[in-house]
Amino acid sequence: xxxxxxxxxxxxxxQLLIILGLAVFTxxxxxxxxxxxxxxxxxxxxxxxxxxxxxxKFFLNIDTVADNLWYNLTACISSSSCEDRSLLHGxxxxxxxxxxxxxxxxxxxxxxTAIVGGIALAVAGALMQGCLGNPLxxxxxxxVASGAALGAAFAIVLGFTILSIPELAIxxxxxxxxxxxxxxxxxxxxxxxxxxxxxxxVGIAITFICGAIVSxxxxxxxxxxxxxxxxxxFGSLSRPSGGNVILMGLILASLxxxxxxxxxxxxxLSMGGDEFAISTGVNPSKIRKNxxxxxxxxxxxxxxxxxxxxxxxxAAPHMSRLIVGNDFRKLIPCSGLFGAFLMIFADTLGxxxxxxxxxxxxxxxxxxxxxxxxxxxxxxxxxx
Amino acid sequence: MSxxxxxxxxxxxxxxxxxxxxxxxxxxxxxGDVIAxxxxxxxxxxTLLRTIAGLVKPISGDIFCKAPxxxxxxxxxxxxxxxxxxxxxxxVDLGARSGSRFxxxxxxxxxxxxxxxxxxxxxxxxxxxxxxxxRRLSGGQQRRVATARTLAQRPKxxxxxxxxxxxxxxxxxxxxxxxxxxxxxxxxxxxIVEHNIQRATEISTRxxxxxxxxLVEYNxxxxxxxxxxxxx
Numbered sequence: 001x002x003x004x005x006x007x008x009x010x011x012x013x014x015q016l017l018i019i020l021g022l023a024v025f026t027x028x029x030x031x032x033x034x035x036x037x038x039x040x041x042x043x044x045x046x047x048x049x050x051x052x053x054x055x056x057k058f059f060l061n062i063d064t065v066a067d068n069l070w071y072n073l074t075a076c077i078s079s080s081s082c083e084d085r086s087l088l089h090g091x092x093x094x095x096x097x098x099x100x101x102x103x104x105x106x107x108x109x110x111x112x113t114a115i116v117g118g119i120a121l122a123v124a125g126a127l128m129q130g131c132l133g134n135p136l137x138x139x140x141x142x143x144v145a146s147g148a149a150l151g152a153a154f155a156i157v158l159g160f161t162i163l164s165i166p167e168l169a170i171x172x173x174x175x176x177x178x179x180x181x182x183x184x185x186x187x188x189x190x191x192x193x194x195x196x197x198x199x200x201x202v203g204i205a206i207t208f209i210c211g212a213i214v215s216x217x218x219x220x221x222x223x224x225x226x227x228x229x230x231x232x233x234f235g236s237l238s239r240p241s242g243g244n245v246i247l248m249g250l251i252l253a254s255l256x257x258x259x260x261x262x263x264x265x266x267x268x269l270s271m272g273g274d275e276f277a278i279s280t281g282v283n284p285s286k287i288r289k290n291x292x293x294x295x296x297x298x299x300x301x302x303x304x305x306x307x308x309x310x311x312x313x314x315a316a317p318h319m320s321r322l323i324v325g326n327d328f329r330k331l332i333p334c335s336g337l338f339g340a341f342l343m344i345f346a347d348t349l350g351x352x353x354x355x356x357x358x359x360x361x362x363x364x365x366x367x368x369x370x371x372x373x374x375x376x377x378x379x380x381x382x383x384x
Numbered sequence: 385m386s387x388x389x390x391x392x393x394x395x396x397x398x399x400x401x402x403x404x405x406x407x408x409x410x411x412x413x414x415x416g417d418v419i420a421x422x423x424x425x426x427x428x429x430x431t432l433l434r435t436i437a438g439l440v441k442p443i444s445g446d447i448f449c450k451a452p453x454x455x456x457x458x459x460x461x462x463x464x465x466x467x468x469x470x471x472x473x474x475x476v477d478l479g480a481r482s483g484s485r486f487x488x489x490x491x492x493x494x495x496x497x498x499x500x501x502x503x504x505x506x507x508x509x510x511x512x513x514x515x516x517x518x519r520r521l522s523g524g525q526q527r528r529v530a531t532a533r534t535l536a537q538r539p540k541x542x543x544x545x546x547x548x549x550x551x552x553x554x555x556x557x558x559x560x561x562x563x564x565x566x567x568x569x570x571x572x573x574x575x576i577v578e579h580n581i582q583r584a585t586e587i588s589t590r591x592x593x594x595x596x597x598x599l600v601e602y603n604x605x606x607x608x609x610x611x612x613x614x615x616x
Contacts, residue, residue, distance in 0.1 A: 271467065276465040278439055
C-alpha cells in the first residue's frame with residue numbers, strides 16, 4: 001500500500017514541471033520531424049519556412065480556409081467529378097506544389113497519427129495496467145488487437161467486408177471485429193466471480209482463438225493476400241489520411257476526459273486492491289469494467305487504422321512510472337506524452353534511416369524501445 | 385428523524401462464493417435502521433456484507449440500492465485498509481474525495497472536501513491528531529480514522545464489518561455516538577456484522593441471525609440473555 005509514497009506527494013510540483021517539459025519536448029520533436037525526410041528538393045530549413053509561413057497564412061486567412069473546407073464538404077460530396085481543394089486554396093504560398101504536398105499531405109497526417117495513436121495506446125496501457133493490477137498488461141492483452149487482425153484477415157482473404165467503400169473496408173472490418181471483443185469484455189463484467197486475472201486470461205484465450213482462425217485463413221490464402229495481411233499486421237503510420245486522423249483525434253478527445261476523471265479511483269484500486277477501494281467509496285468492479293471498455297475502445301480505433309502497434313502501450317506507462325511514480329493523475333498524462341514522443345521518434349527514425357525504404361513504426365518501436373526499456377528497468381535494480 | 389424511506393431492498397438473494405452460504409434473503413432497509421447481523425464465524429456474515437457492497441456478485445437474486453451510485457455506500461472493512469505512512473487528514477480525505485462531486489461545483493470542491501474531513505475527524509475526537517501519520521496511532525484510534533473516512537464520504541448506507549471488535553469501552557462509545565449523530569443528521573442506514581450478540585442487541589434496531597443458511601429477524605428489545613451473555 002505504498003505505491004503513492006510521501007516522496008511522490010512532496011515532489012508534486014517538480015513532477016508537474018517534468019510533464020510540462022515533456023509536452024514541450026514532444027511538440028518540438030513533432031515540428032522537427034516535420035522537417036526531416038528523404039526528399040532531395042526539400043531540406044529542413046525550407047520545410048520549416050513552409051510550415052511557419054503556411055501556419056501564419058492559415059490563421060490570417062481563416063475565412064478562406066473555412067470557405068475551402070465548406071467547399072470540400074458540400075460541393076465535392078454531391079458531385080463525383082470535383083477534386084478536394086487544399087485548405088489554403090487560392091492563397092499564394094511559400095513552397096512549390098510538391099513541397100507543400102510532401103509536408104502537408106504526407107508528413108503532417110503521419111506525425112499527427114503518431115501523436116494521436118501514441119497518446120491513445122499509452123493511456124490505454126496505463127489504464128489497463130492500473131485496473132487489472134498487472135504490469136505485464138498492454139492494450140493488446142485483452143484480445144482487442146487480435147479481433148482487429150481477424151477482421152482484417154476476413155477482408156483481405158475472404159473478401160468479407162462490413163463497409164463496401166474499398167479504402168475503408170479493412171479499417172471498418174478491423175474496427176468492427178475489435179468491437180466484438182469489446183462486447184465480450186462488457187459481457188464478462190456481468191459474470192459472477194470475474195476477477196482481474198480472469199479478464200487477462202480470457203483476453204489471452206481470445207488472442208489464441210482469433211490467431212488460430214487467422215492462421216487457417218493464411219493457410220489457404222494466395223501469396224498476394226498473404227503479403228497484404230503481413231503488411232497490415234506490421235503496424236504503420238502511413239495509412240491514415242488527414243481526415244482519418246482528425247476522426248481518431250476527436251474520438252480520443254471524447255474518451256480522454258473520462259479516463260482522467262477515473263484516475264483517482266484507479267489510484268485507490270492500485271494502492272490496496274478491491275477491499276481498500278470500496279472502503280474509500282469506490283466501486284471496484286464497476287470502475288474496472290468502465291475503464292476496460294474505454295481503453296479497449298481507444299485501442300481499437302487506433303489499431304483499426306494503423307495495424308498492430310503493441311510496444312508503446314506496454315512501455316510508455318512503465319517509463320512514465322519511473323519518472324512520476326504511480327499516481328494516475330500524473331501517470332495518465334505523462335504516459336500519453338511519452339507514448340506520443342516514442343511514436344514520433346520511432347517513426348521518424350524508421351522513415352529516414354534507410355530512406356527511401358520506410359520501416360514500419362511497430363517494428364522500429366520494438367527495436368529501439370525494447371533495449372531502452374530494459375535499460376530503464378534494470379538501472380533501477382528491478383523496480384517492478 | 386422525519387419519515388423513513390427505503391434505501392436498500394433485497395429479493396430472494398443467495399450469497400456465497402463457490403457454495404451457497406445464505407439463501408432466500410429478503411430484506412428491506414429504511415433510513416434510520418441499524419441492522420446487526422450475528423452468527424458464528426464462517427457462516428457468511430462478511431460475504432453478505434461484501435455482496436451488498438458489490439465486491440462479490442450474488443449467486444442469484446436482486447439487490448436494489450437507492451443510495452447514489454458514487455460514494456453512496458460506505459464500507460468499513462474488518463482490516464481497516466488505511467494508508468499507514470500518511471496523515472489522518474490524508475486518509476479521511478480519501479473518503480471525502482469519493483463522496484463530494486467535482487463537477488457539480490468545481491470551485492468549492494477543495495473547500496467542501498476539507499469541511500467534510502474536519503467534521504468527520506472532529507466527530508471521532510481526533511482533531512489533535514490531524515497531521516499525525518496513521519502508523520503512530522493506537523489500534524482504537526486507527527479504527528476511528530477508518531470510521532471517520534467513511535463518515536466523510538457521507539454515504540446513505542454504512543456497512544461495517546466487526547468495527548467494534550478490538551475496541552475498549554471508551555472507544556466504542558466515541559465511535560457509536562459519532563455514527564449515530566451522523567445517521568440522525570443524514571438520514572442513512574447501517575448494517576453491522578457483529579459476533580458479540582449482546583452488544584449487537586444493544587446497538588441495533590433490528591437483529592438478523594443466520595440460522596441453517598437463512599436469515600431470521602428478531603426485535604433486539606425482546607431478546608433476553610442469561611448471566612453469561614448467552615441467548616435464551
